[in-house]
Amino acid sequence: MSYEVREENGASIVSLTGDVDLQTSPQVRQKLLETLEKSRSVVVDLSAVNYIDSSGVASLVEAFQVSRKKNAAFSLASVSSAAMRVLSLARLDKVFTIHPSVEAALAAQA
Amino acid sequence: MVKAKLSTSPAASAVAAAPPKGQGIRDHLGLIAEMTREFSAANDYKTVAHSALERITKYVGAEAASLFLVSDEGDALVCTACYGPVDITGLNIPATTGVVGRSVTSREGVMVRDVSQDADFGGVVDAKTGFTTRSLLVAPLSVGRECLGAIEIINRIGGDGLFEEEDLVLLETLARAAALAMNNFRLTQQIVQQERNRHELELAAEIQRDLLPQPSSRDFPIHGINIPARSVSGDFFDIMTLPDGRIWFNVGDVSGKGMNAALLMAKTSSLFRCLAKSAEDPGQLLNAINNELCETNSHGMFVTMLGGLFHPGSGSLRLTNAGHEPPLHFDLRTERFTAIPADAPPLGIAPGIAGPDGFPVTEIDLEGGSLYVFTDGLTEATTFGGGMLGIDGVRALIREHAEESPDLRLKSIAGAVKLPGQSLRDDLTLLVVEDMALSRTQNLISPDTNVAMDEERVLRIRVPGRADRLKLVRNATEQAARFYTTNESWIFDLKMAVDEACQNVVRHAYGGRDDAGDIVVDFIRQNDAMTAHIMDFADPVDPTKIKPRDLSEVRPGGLGVHLIKSVTDEANFEPPPPGVGNLFKLTKRLPTKVN
Numbered sequence: 001m002s003y004e005v006r007e008e009n010g011a012s013i014v015s016l017t018g019d020v021d022l023q024t025s026p027q028v029r030q031k032l033l034e035t036l037e038k039s040r041s042v043v044v045d046l047s048a049v050n051y052i053d054s055s056g057v058a059s060l061v062e063a064f065q066v067s068r069k070k071n072a073a074f075s076l077a078s079v080s081s082a083a084m085r086v087l088s089l090a091r092l093d094k095v096f097t098i099h100p101s102v103e104a105a106l107a108a109q110a
Numbered sequence: 111m112v113k114a115k116l117s118t119s120p121a122a123s124a125v126a127a128a129p130p131k132g133q134g135i136r137d138h139l140g141l142i143a144e145m146t147r148e149f150s151a152a153n154d155y156k157t158v159a160h161s162a163l164e165r166i167t168k169y170v171g172a173e174a175a176s177l178f179l180v181s182d183e184g185d186a187l188v189c190t191a192c193y194g195p196v197d198i199t200g201l202n203i204p205a206t207t208g209v210v211g212r213s214v215t216s217r218e219g220v221m222v223r224d225v226s227q228d229a230d231f232g233g234v235v236d237a238k239t240g241f242t243t244r245s246l247l248v249a250p251l252s253v254g255r256e257c258l259g260a261i262e263i264i265n266r267i268g269g270d271g272l273f274e275e276e277d278l279v280l281l282e283t284l285a286r287a288a289a290l291a292m293n294n295f296r297l298t299q300q301i302v303q304q305e306r307n308r309h310e311l312e313l314a315a316e317i318q319r320d321l322l323p324q325p326s327s328r329d330f331p332i333h334g335i336n337i338p339a340r341s342v343s344g345d346f347f348d349i350m351t352l353p354d355g356r357i358w359f360n361v362g363d364v365s366g367k368g369m370n371a372a373l374l375m376a377k378t379s380s381l382f383r384c385l386a387k388s389a390e391d392p393g394q395l396l397n398a399i400n401n402e403l404c405e406t407n408s409h410g411m412f413v414t415m416l417g418g419l420f421h422p423g424s425g426s427l428r429l430t431n432a433g434h435e436p437p438l439h440f441d442l443r444t445e446r447f448t449a450i451p452a453d454a455p456p457l458g459i460a461p462g463i464a465g466p467d468g469f470p471v472t473e474i475d476l477e478g479g480s481l482y483v484f485t486d487g488l489t490e491a492t493t494f495g496g497g498m499l500g501i502d503g504v505r506a507l508i509r510e511h512a513e514e515s516p517d518l519r520l521k522s523i524a525g526a527v528k529l530p531g532q533s534l535r536d537d538l539t540l541l542v543v544e545d546m547a548l549s550r551t552q553n554l555i556s557p558d559t560n561v562a563m564d565e566e567r568v569l570r571i572r573v574p575g576r577a578d579r580l581k582l583v584r585n586a587t588e589q590a591a592r593f594y595t596t597n598e599s600w601i602f603d604l605k606m607a608v609d610e611a612c613q614n615v616v617r618h619a620y621g622g623r624d625d626a627g628d629i630v631v632d633f634i635r636q637n638d639a640m641t642a643h644i645m646d647f648a649d650p651v652d653p654t655k656i657k658p659r660d661l662s663e664v665r666p667g668g669l670g671v672h673l674i675k676s677v678t679d680e681a682n683f684e685p686p687p688p689g690v691g692n693l694f695k696l697t698k699r700l701p702t703k704v705n
Contacts, residue, residue: 019584022613023577051584053609054669082602089676090669 011041017048020056029059047078142287149291172263179259213248249285334541344371345537392430397468403458423691425545476545487538491527603677610670619648
């Protein structure tokens with residue numbers, strides 16, 4: 001698993017690549033919470049996520065909860081089919097704001 | 111009490127004519143032989159005694175006769191058989207009174223030629239029955255030093271109706287032969303009764319053997335052996351596996367030996383088996399058994415017991431020692447012994463004897479070693495050299511046979527004190543609890559997964575139970591699934607389910623510790639489904655603590671089980687095979703092929 005954070009139009013885009021599992025989810029959680037401390041608009045790009053487990057989903061949920069408390073914008077973008085499968089099984093696809101692409105997410109959060 | 115049947119018929123008509131004087135020794139012997147034959151063929155003492163009495167009376171030539179036997183208590187003489195016009199069967203007289211009493215006391219024949227001249231003759235019977243006794247002979251029924259009773263014959267037939275000295279000699283001879291025959295009959299009856307008792311004891315022993323557990327399979331962690339000193343035993347042991355894989359065991363010793371000890375043993379072991387199913391802890395269990403035993407136990411009998419609960423996954427033991435011989439913990443690596451002493455009294459003495467907190471529990475970790483539990487039948491057994499084995503002897507035997515498989519080791523240790531063809535002085539019971547942890551770290555143990563005819567084993571992987579190995583498990587799952595299908599979403603779901611199950615092992619069973627233990631996953635294809643057996647070597651997990659979360663609640667965690675249940679057809683904890691801590695089994699039907 002690897003990640004990349006970049007700024008665009010006043011928003012932070014966190015791109016995750018590879019497997020988000022029990023081993024890697026603590027880093028994802030930490031990175032998302034860090035980003036939310038600095039930014040009021042966060043987009044998580046899940047296009048390159050091959051696998052995400054319950055602990056990875058939990059990290060996303062926690063970041064979502066923090067963003068609500070801080071009144072920050074938080075969305076998922078370009079969700080891979082693997083990640084989408086897990087999110088829908090967890091019935092979280094209706095909880096998160098999900099955009100088909102990072103661009104669409106940035107436009108919505110502008 | 112006199113149970114007299116009064117008869118008015120002339121006494122003489124009831125008896126045969128007097129035999130000719132001068133009977134030969136051949137006639138005497140013929141009569142004796144006939145009586146002996148009759149006794150040996152009989153199974154009813156009274157009938158035969160009556161028949162013998164009749165033969166003797168006729169042979170001597172008398173009007174009437176009575177046979178008196180010494181009562182079981184020895185203080186009375188009881189009329190057992192009568193011949194002649196008056197029946198006084200059941201008459202009970204003090205052992206020392208009357209002419210009969212005189213004969214029994216002196217062990218000699220007595221003749222009262224003329225009763226009117228004898229002070230000992232009471233005439234009580236005559237007064238009640240109307241019979242007139244003129245003359246009588248009494249001869250004791252003596253066998254060695256013992257006197258069974260006496261035969262009394264009344265009124266000679268013919269002549270002046272009075273007996274002669276030679277009649278007494280004849281009666282004494284016949285009485286001696288009759289006593290011998292009666293004694294033989296009695297002994298034969300005793301042997302028959304003993305044989306019957308022995309047979310019943312054998313049945314009891316068989317039932318008792320059925321109360322002991324079946325021999326354990328070789329890779330099972332607990333083994334026991336019981337050798338009774340007599341056919342039934344006051345010792346016992348039991349081994350019982352709970353559905354979650356934990357194992358109850360006990361070794362007990364009932365005070366005393368023989369049938370009463372065996373009955374108390376049967377009761378105690380049944381109580382253990384019954385109450386253990388709902389007990390949480392050996393202290394609580396032994397307290398409950400103690401209270402049950404005290405409700406009905408009497409006669410000052412009690413039971414010493416070592417009861418324990420073993421977690422095969424972790425090698426940890428919880429023990430309660432109620433007055434039992436201290437068990438020995440043997441550390442295979444250091445070859446050192448630790449004794450675990452009794453800290454509570456035996457069971458069955460008084461309810462609530464262990465105090466308000468119940469019986470104390472000792473927790474020990476076997477750490478790759480073994481626990482030996484035994485009865486004093488082992489420590490107090492006589493060795494081949496003649497001395498008592500003692501606790502040092504037990505330790506030496508355990509060391510000597512440490513390399514043998516547990517079942518063989520127990521036989522070797524017992525064989526050192528139980529010599530072939532000899533019976534033990536006391537019942538001997540020996541039980542061993544083996545920690546499989548040592549073999550586990552050496553990767554020697556390979557869990558058994560039963561594969562039926564319509565099943566196919568696809569793949570087994572074994573990885574350390576750590577987060578950084580879960581990707582390996584996912585890759586292996588994916589490859590195992592690809593063996594049967596190319597349906598990518600099916601493959602993904604199975605991969606996720608196995609991953610989530612392994613994640614639970616890492617997080618919950620092993621508590622996130624890196625070196626806690628391995629995970630073994632068996633992939634088996636069964637008919638049209640794929641099954642994954644996820645096994646760990648941790649303490650049993652309480653499945654109720656890992657449950658699907660309420661999805662309406664948006665919060666991190668608790669999601670894994672929900673994901674597993676969502677994508678599989680079946681997913682449950684099952685009783686683990688020996689040496690395994692937990693077995694989680696999930697099944698997913700293979701996708702239907704689309705052509």
